[in-house]
Amino acid sequence: MTVIGAAPLPRHDGAPSLELVGFSKRFGALAALDDVSVKVNAGAFHALLGENGAGKSTLVKCAMGYYAADEGQILLNGREVAITHPRQAHELGLGMVYQHFTLVPNMTVLENFVLSRDHLPAVIDWAGERRRLRDYFATTPFAVPLDTPVADLAAGQKQKAEILRQLYLKRNLLILDEPTSVLTPDEADEVLSTLKALTQARQLTIVTITHKFREVNAFCDTVTVLRRGQLVDTRPTRDLDNDTMAEMMVGRRENRVVVERETRAPGAAVLSIEGLSVADHVGQLAVEELSLEIRAGEIVGVAGVSGNGQRELVETLAGQRHAEAGRMLVHGEPYAATRAEMVRHKIACLPEEPLRNACVADMSVAENMALRAFDQPPASPDGVRLKRAPMRDTALRLIEAYRVKTPGPNAPIRALSGGNVQRAVLARELSSDGDLLIVANPCFGLDFAAAAEIRTRIVQARNRGAAILLVSEDLDEILQLSDRIVVMFDGKLALQADANRADVGAIGRAMAGH
Numbered sequence: 001m002t003v004i005g006a007a008p009l010p011r012h013d014g015a016p017s018l019e020l021v022g023f024s025k026r027f028g029a030l031a032a033l034d035d036v037s038v039k040v041n042a043g044a045f046h047a048l049l050g051e052n053g054a055g056k057s058t059l060v061k062c063a064m065g066y067y068a069a070d071e072g073q074i075l076l077n078g079r080e081v082a083i084t085h086p087r088q089a090h091e092l093g094l095g096m097v098y099q100h101f102t103l104v105p106n107m108t109v110l111e112n113f114v115l116s117r118d119h120l121p122a123v124i125d126w127a128g129e130r131r132r133l134r135d136y137f138a139t140t141p142f143a144v145p146l147d148t149p150v151a152d153l154a155a156g157q158k159q160k161a162e163i164l165r166q167l168y169l170k171r172n173l174l175i176l177d178e179p180t181s182v183l184t185p186d187e188a189d190e191v192l193s194t195l196k197a198l199t200q201a202r203q204l205t206i207v208t209i210t211h212k213f214r215e216v217n218a219f220c221d222t223v224t225v226l227r228r229g230q231l232v233d234t235r236p237t238r239d240l241d242n243d244t245m246a247e248m249m250v251g252r253r254e255n256r257v258v259v260e261r262e263t264r265a266p267g268a269a270v271l272s273i274e275g276l277s278v279a280d281h282v283g284q285l286a287v288e289e290l291s292l293e294i295r296a297g298e299i300v301g302v303a304g305v306s307g308n309g310q311r312e313l314v315e316t317l318a319g320q321r322h323a324e325a326g327r328m329l330v331h332g333e334p335y336a337a338t339r340a341e342m343v344r345h346k347i348a349c350l351p352e353e354p355l356r357n358a359c360v361a362d363m364s365v366a367e368n369m370a371l372r373a374f375d376q377p378p379a380s381p382d383g384v385r386l387k388r389a390p391m392r393d394t395a396l397r398l399i400e401a402y403r404v405k406t407p408g409p410n411a412p413i414r415a416l417s418g419g420n421v422q423r424a425v426l427a428r429e430l431s432s433d434g435d436l437l438i439v440a441n442p443c444f445g446l447d448f449a450a451a452a453e454i455r456t457r458i459v460q461a462r463n464r465g466a467a468i469l470l471v472s473e474d475l476d477e478i479l480q481l482s483d484r485i486v487v488m489f490d491g492k493l494a495l496q497a498d499a500n501r502a503d504v505g506a507i508g509r510a511m512a513g514h
């Protein structure tokens with residue numbers, strides 16, 4: 001029997017340098033990486049930028065041993081190392097933090113930390129582990145409650161716990177994949193400034209994948225830009241301004257799409273929500289007696305920190321969850337969010353995490369793009385037989401129009417990068433000329449050019465008279481697009497305002513529950 005009571009706590013050996021030399025990786029015909037070399041200095045806070053599908057995730061997954069590169073050499077502190085499995089990367093001190101949380105929600109922080117070690121003893125001395133972790137947290141820049149189930153932590157605390165776990169596991173080179181996408185700007189700044197201090201103290205080296213220029217300017221000292229699988233350049237941040245970074249990412253093409261909202265009075269109510277109450281996955285009320293009306297030709301933005309009932313609201317409108325009380329009406333008729341009703345009323349929906357909630361991951365891009373209309377012409381002239389050729393033609397048209405980067409219409413949709421899955425689903429949903437559009441975080445994980453494009457399409461849909469419910473954690477997006485703004489806090493509407501007269505301070509306070 002092994003008891004690890006006396007095991008020493010992890011210790012940091014200082015920030016290493018990392019050099020990736022000549023990395024190439026193909027997926028079938030697609031060169032996801034083509035001879036990419038990047039040098040990350042010891043103690044750097046190094047940003048990796050690029051449009052969706054540029055190869056950022058592929059590069060770091062090769063470095064971490066999740067993917068086998070076709071070619072490429074890794075130097076750690078100037079010495080060549082072999083990393084063919086994540087466990088080898090971990091043993092060398094490399095760790096990864098993702099945009100989506102990886103801690104097990106129904107286990108406590110303590111259980112998550114201890115059980116995530118690569119090597120575990122047969123019997124665990126939990127009391128000793130708790131004591132040592134508590135002492136360890138006394139030395140770390142932030143702490144999280146040890147005995148709380150991760151599911152009960154706020155998003156900012158969860159991300160802190162993810163980072164602390166990496167430090168606890170003795171990782172001294174962290175790769176962050178869009179680490180702040182689920183955090184409020186204040187939470188993001190808190191986490192990033194702490195990490196910055198650790199890099200400056202030479203305890204950590206950080207590579208961060210991000211789409212946020214603000215964070216690059218505030219925290220990163222070096223920037224590497226990838227474009228279509230190739231290295232554009234690595235430069236000090238102080239030598240770059242936003243326009244230069246943008247141009248390095250997308251090349252010299254016109255990339256700013258101007259959003260023009262036509263002045264128009266909203267029409268009749270398309271969606272009416274009356275006294276809606278919805279329970280969450282553990283049966284607690286996540287939406288409480290919520291009433292809201294959305295009229296033709298208006299965008300109603302639902303602002304709020306995630307976890308205040310937005311997800312449950314969207315799931316109910318999309319037919320993925322039942323309401324406990326209240327009712328929904330579309331064009332004045334009771335609406336139960338069945339697929340038939342969605343087709344009849346021309347309702348389009350982009351839920352959160354589209355790969356999970358709006359796609360069949362193993363089906364092809366073309367099949368996924370046809371999911372709404374596979375039993376209607378032209379995909380099925382008689383509603384029974386499926387015709388492949390029209391489905392493929394539609395997919396090719398949408399792939400081109402929405403610039404979805406995919407090896408082809410027949411590739412399984414799960415093989416696409418996150419941003420490209422988002423584009424594929426948006427292409428399907430926005431191309432249907434719907435009367436009602438329900439979108440949740442439509443630009444989550446998209447680069448700025450793609451985000452501008454999608455926002456323009458949402459405004460175009462509004463201009464032609466669609467009613468749009470826009471749920472977003474990005475307050476700038478809400479302010480830019482909405483005609484009316486509501487704030488959701490704790491399942492209720494905490495504030496309703498006309499966008500022209502919106503007081504951003506009041507919105508911020510309502511989001512924080514004040």
Ligand SMILES: Nc1ncnc2c1ncn2[C@@H]1O[C@H](COP(=O)(O)OP(=O)(O)OP(=O)(O)O)[C@@H](O)[C@H]1O
Pocket residue numbers: 027030032050051052053054055056057058059405406407415416417418419420445447
């Ligand atoms: N497992 C895979 N199988 C096939 N193609 C893949 C796979 N993983 C990535 N690709 C393709 O490789 C290219 C690069 O993808 P990658 O995920 O590295 O991009 P990214 O820069 O991280 O994009 P995003 O910002 O959207 O996350 C994309 O065109 C993607 O479709």
